[in-house]
Amino acid sequence: MTLKDTIQQLEGRRLEFKEVIPTKAELEKTIVAFSNDAGGVLYLGVRNEPREAVGLPEANLMEIEEQVSNIIHDRCTPVIIPDISVVSIDDNYLLKVEIFRGNQPPYYLKASGKNKGTYIRVGSSNRLATPEIIAELERQRRNISFDSELIFDKALSDIDIANFKAFYKEKTGEKLDENSLKKLHLVAAHQDQMKATQALLFFSDDPLRKEIFPYAKIECGRFKGETMDQFIDQKTIDSNIALQAEAAYEFVLRHINRGAKVKGVYTETRWEYPITAIRETIRNSIVHRDYSLSGKDIKVAIYDDMIEITSPGTLLPSINFTEMESRQSDIRNKVIAPVFKKLGIIDQWGNGLKLIAEELKEYPEIEFKWFEKGLQFQVQFIKKNYVAPKPDKGFGFLVDEFGLDIDAIEKNLGERSLVILKMMFENSKITSIELAEVIDVSESTIKRDIKELTDKKYLDRKGSKKAGDWIIIKQK
Known part of the structure; x- marks a missing residue:
């Protein structure tokens, strides 16, 4: 430059x-x-x-x-x-x-x-x-991390790590005994006694975790439209941190769409967002967040036009998001990160950003943005071609804007014909297949309805079958 x-x-x-x-x-x-x-x-x-x-x-x-x-x-x-x-x-x-x-x-x-x-x-x-x-x-300055500091509020033997032990066994095939805890630096000696590190408390289901670190959680929300004004669904994920990534990822999958297309003799499914990149982002937000910042949690927000993931803590100084394809690695949480790697939740060091960059190439319709907002790091997966739906006007607008007699149409052609006219007004390029899927009838039924609307001069078609538009005819 x-x-x-x-x-x-x-x-x-x-x-x-x-x-x-x-x-x-x-x-x-x-x-x-x-x-x-x-x-x-x-x-x-x-x-x-x-x-x-x-x-x-x-x-x-x-x-x-x-x-x-x-x-x-x-x-x-x-x-x-x-x-x-x-x-x-x-x-x-x-x-x-x-x-x-x-x-x-x-x-x-x-x-x-x-x-x-x-x-x-x-x-x-x-x-x-x-x-x-x-x-x-x-x-x-002392080259130690927040998660490696010791817990003095409770004896190691009294901290509930039963669920984490079972999860560790399931993922690694190994028993999480005292020796393993030492090797993973989840415990350390202090004055001839073994003490739990803060990292072990984050992996535990002990009540002390929620008492000391109530913010070590993920708040997930699905919002209506493009703002936070109205919730459709929300979930607080406050389990131990080993389970949080998958729970947040499942919340995202529940609120995004998966389509199908025929390629050759096969039918391929494809999510509307790059889900590997989103899963990696969620995992990174848990592994690399700054747990020392009180009162801040991870947020996963799903809007009509984008998915936004916000994590406490600024980007580590050695990481450059403008060079995502280079293998970059830096660790804020020096105990948590190796445990996540041992559990298989994160891949080899420095591979996360590369995975995100590679999948984004397959989604040219998704724009990837990142920001440092105050003491938080935020990424966004944005639909480039998103068009906000027009407000639901009921059927009254057919009278006000086009002079249609909606009572006569409903009596002679049925309410489904009004629904078709409304959907064509909202999307003039909608296909008979799409109408059939939304209204939940056969495509032949939709085509018959369209023919009746056309014959009675309520509807017209401008342009070709593939690229044309539906036009609602104004009545005199």
Whole structure:
């Protein structure tokens, strides 16, 4: 990507533009936020509205570079070493300040201290870190994960993992004894006693799980139309996490359609959405979600025009969704992920995004989008050619818009003829086969009804049999 292309990008998690050097407070917040997250680049000398390179005075470049360097050195801690360089575009000089992901988080403002001076990047803004986020940053520094921390509220022997043991035996053929728990790091020694990790609690059906982690669940919803205004169906999946993926996947299958088409001498079935990609997305949302964020659960939302899956936690810094076909692997939950692999719920490392990308090629009518929304990651499978159905007007519109005598039609031709006219109004290209399927009569019956409507000048056909349209004739 050229520099011209770069400055036309939207500001975001890894990119920021400023026309002039920002205030010390603004600059130091951006620098520590980049360091605490995935790193990032700040360009000085770029106007935001309209987005264009206006440059910095050439005579002042060295002074500005030194000023930026001093602010970072004097006001941020631990030590952050920026890569500062001068770049040019159309004879305009810009200062490029590149900050790399730090290996000693949390980074914070010296003057404010860790608790009040730690900032993280959320979209294109810098946000003061909460205590739970600071704790997560400290875990990153120690190279441990949230799911590996120990449970002290209950003795290991008192935690109910009976269902998980049975599931583990069914999937692996192995017994989940203490030795296996140790190898999987689901338990660990503490002062001569074995303690359960938080990961084991997530896999358990113990009441303590719902008490400590009530948000470790999936909320599924099927909505009418394209908004959340009206539920058609909903389900809360709060079982142990080993069972959640399949339950959410089954909810999706229950609310999407599967069609059939003849190919050669065979009949092939095909779901309206890429179900392997959806299953993989659901699995990834459970394996890679940020369990340290309280009050946030996974959401699976099915609308008329798309399926949307939202998971707590931002995308891991090393993962790039724009390069889905490359095998990328990074693990947030260092205990949960290997257990899922052992259970066969996830495939080999780095294969998930590739599976999604490959199946999407077979669904050109589905658009795949992904977003980082606050501290959540969201993907959408969108029907490109979706057309919202027209509001149900009953049969009255046949009178208002076409002057039809609906009582006479019902008496002489039957209510089915009114249904046919209504469906043709809603979809002028509907076929006799489709009408027969919806109304649940034979195609020959539909053809006979259509002939009667045509003979009595209620209905006409414009165009060919394959590409034409049904036209309701206005009555004088």
